[in-house]
Amino acid sequence: xxxxxxxxxxxxxxxxxxxxxxxxxxxxxxxxxxxxxxxxxxxxxxxxxxxxxxxxxxxxxxxxxxxxxxxxxxxxxxxxxxxxxxxxxxxxxxxxxx
Numbered sequence: 001x002x003x004x005x006x007x008x009x010x011x012x013x014x015x016x017x018x019x020x021x022x023x024x025x026x027x028x029x030x031x032x033x034x035x036x037x038x039x040x041x042x043x044x045x046x047x048x049x050x051x052x053x054x055x056x057x058x059x060x061x062x063x064x065x066x067x068x069x070x071x072x073x074x075x076x077x078x079x080x081x082x083x084x085x086x087x088x089x090x091x092x093x094x095x096x097x098x
Contacts (some may be wrong), residue, residue, distance in 0.1 A: 007029075007068050007077035019082035021061060026081045029053030029061035035092070037065055048079065052092055060084040 004013045006027060016026060032083040034053035042048040067074050084092075 002074070004073040005056040005075050007070060012078055016063075016078055016081040019080075021081045021083060025055040025059075025061055025077050026063055028055050029081075030063060030065070030076060032080075032098045052084065058092070060089055062088070 006023075008023065009089075013023070013061065016023075020047045030051055031052055032053050034051050037050045039048035039050050046066050048064055051065060053061055053063070054060050061081060062084050064079045066077050066079060068077045069075070
């Protein structure tokens with residue numbers, strides 16, 4: 001699916017920023033090489049995903065997001081984001097080897 005930008009507003013940006021992750025960290029992580037998984041905790045009315053990517057400094061960023069449509073175009077809406085802990089990095093690396 002072709003994504004036509006990011007959907008930021010007063011609802012999702014503060015939730016992401018409270019974990020010390022910048023918009024640039026999130027957008028870079030999601031536009032580079034990224035691994036995407038379905039989010040098992042998605043609400044019934046919206047499919048959410050978990051993505052793992054790298055920011056410009058090479059730190060792994062975990063982003064929960066959904067796809068919304070604005071003016072008929074799909075946009076990526078980050079819901080929450082944070083830097084990953086080493087234990088999580090190891091877990092996901094093991095999952096991708098299987």
